[in-house]
Amino acid sequence: MALGEIAALAFPSMMVAFCVSSIVMLIVIAGFMFSDRDNALVFEPVEEGELDVETCEPDAEKPAQTKDERIAAVAEKFGLTARETEVFTLWATGHGAKSIEEKLVLSSATVRTHIRHIYEKLDVHSRAELIELLESL
Structure with a gap:
């Protein structure tokens, strides 16, 4: 993630692409971290x-x-x-x-x-x- 931020600062023209890909990666990782279990x-x-x-017998x-x-x-x-x-x-x-x-x-x-x-x-x-x-x- 930090590498993505550094790359975004080094290449300002690609900053939007780095931000979007970082957010997508976070969502995917979060999906694996939290399971229904x-x-x-x-x-x-x-x-x-x-x-x-159903098989319970009532008291007499x-x-x-x-x-x-x-x-x-x-x-x-x-x-x-x-x-x-x-x-x-x-x-x-x-x-x-x-x-x-x-x-x-x-x-x-x-x-x-x-x-x-x-x-x-x-x-x-x-x-x-x-x-x-x-x-x-």
Whole structure:
């Protein structure tokens, strides 16, 4: 980069070309430095078989609830907003962040923010804890 600046000063007629090429190089380098994996945090994709909400057996003494009823009950109990409830429904049923982005037409940052707020409100730290919370109802 410094060589480009020196060359731009030495050849003033080519200064614009050096500036443009420097900016393009910075953008390309930045693209390799920051990958989606750096932002993943707890939003990593679910591995096959990791979540199996459908096979949960309800307790014998509790009336059987569908998973949608349990999700709605948790959302109401913990005061989730309507949009957080939509994200929570998809997240709890095994959808990944990318799938939620596509289905609800949200940016990845917005999905991460909603999931972070859901985790904070429900006082859980992982998807497994979230599923345990749903099963306990």
